[in-house]
Amino acid sequence: MVSYNNIMIKLYNTLSKRKENLRPRVEKSLKLFVCGPTVYDFAHIGHGRTYIVFDAFVKFLKQAGFKVFYLQNITDIDDKIIKRAKDINETPKALAIRFEKEYFKDMKTLGINSVKKYARATSHIKEIISQAEQLLKKGYAYQAEDGIYFDISKFKEYGKLSGRTTQQAEDAVSRIDESVKKRNKGDFALWKLASSKPSWPSPWGAGRPGWHIEDTAITEKYFGTQYDIHGGARDLIFPHHEAEVAQMEAISDKSPLAKYWMHGGFLTVNGEKMSKSLGNFVTIRDFLKNHSARILRFFVLKAHYRSPIDYSENLIDQTKKELQRIDEFVEKLRKVSPLRNSKRRDLLTPLLTPFKTRFQSAMENDFNTPEALAVLFELIKQGNVLQAQNALGKKDAKDILSFLKQADKIFGFIFWGKEAEKIPAEITKLAKMRKEYREKNNWQEADKLRAQIETNGWTIEDTPAGQKLKKKTRAGL
Secondary structure (H helix, E strand, C coil): CCCCCCCCCEEEECCCCEEEECCCCECCEEEEEECCCECCCCCEHHHHHHHHHHHHHHHHHHHCCCEEEEEEEEECCCHHHHHHHHHCCCCHHHHHHHHHHHHHHHHHHCCCCCCCEEEEHHHHHHHHHHHHHHHHHCCCEEEECCEEEECHHHCCCCCCCCCCCHHHHHHCCCCCCCCCCCCCCCCEEEEEECCCCCCECCCCCCEEECCCHHHHHHHHHHHCCCEEEEEEEHHHHHHHHHHHHHHHHHHHCCCCCEEEEEEECCEEECCEECCCCCCCCCEHHHHHHHCCHHHHHHHHHCCCCCCCEECCHHHHHHHHHHHHHHHHHHHHHHCCCCCCCHHHHHHHHHHHHHHHHHHHHHHHECCCHHHHHHHHHHHHHHHHHHHHCCCCCHHHHHHHHHHHHHHHHHHCCCCCCHHHHCCCHHHHHHHHHHHHHHHCCCHHHHHHHHHHHHHCCEEEEEECCEEEEEECCCCCC
């Protein structure tokens, strides 16, 4: 693809509020942590956006020559899990295991396979208790009647990630632990005492971990007290990521916890964040009943990861049409014949090189996937012109296909998933019979076969080049 010998990636850092050159703590080696799901329900496409973005980002980093340890937690104990389990008369553990399995199924379906380690909160209780003990010993935490809390007034840099003052944190209502036992309204739980299960023994009594401390306990175990990149959706900046910073930096006396903080934009519906609390979400599996995984990956990556996306079926239809343009171009490239005039072969070299350079520049500039995709569509336009002029040879087509395949190792929607679109022998037979009826002007029988083909989940289009079959359900466009 493109030589990455002199690569310089720039990332927007939420901590510094500006773009910075990516300089790993250890040369050519990166440690990345992304907040994983709370497994009490099916994941929705807003979650899917975050995990698709970071999957593609990791694949880009690897292609650029970095060794990446991508770590993700699984929150398998939480108040939401306990409440949902009670509502449906299931144990919290059974509920969490069930939806964790569903989450992994969704990730596999979306081609998300770059995570090196998934770490459950409940498998790190010892590390969580240890961190709470250290914070108590150093005076950053205190014991109340209902648990152990972090005192935000003790950490002088509290608010540096989100840009909030301590008073603004006090006034916030977003996922702050409610308790009349706390010193300050903005203090958050490290350990919640609980008389009922699920609970684990601790020096302060049986209980369970707070939401924020599981992440720092997990990252300290696998990465140490500092690492390269922390990622997640922007709604986690406060209070979740702010709490992580306070916890770990208070324990280690080292700053920053993560050198770079990457936060993705929301997936909205009619301008409102897609969320389970608002009831305006579309689960990944419901989306995949009508559309392919390729569509969701393309839909997500054609927007910049920091920008909001307002979801609508109209935008999905537009995405399908754009993907169809790519598919048609790829099919044309595969059918290109050798040029008779070998001198015309030189046309491709000046065409492809600048496209590669521009593609690389876009990807290096804060992972600007929409700009990189615009480069690919411009290449498609130029390639179609050359082909119409009979100026694109077989070797040219092979070179362009090679470039697209390298790009797709990052994107995962150009070629990935196409194998699911192989036309069954039964459908091919029906299409052949329909063609024969049309040649005999037997339009009535031809229309019956069209209807039969569509009933089986395929569409058929009559083009100058002949009949074209496309899958219209989950495996197709």
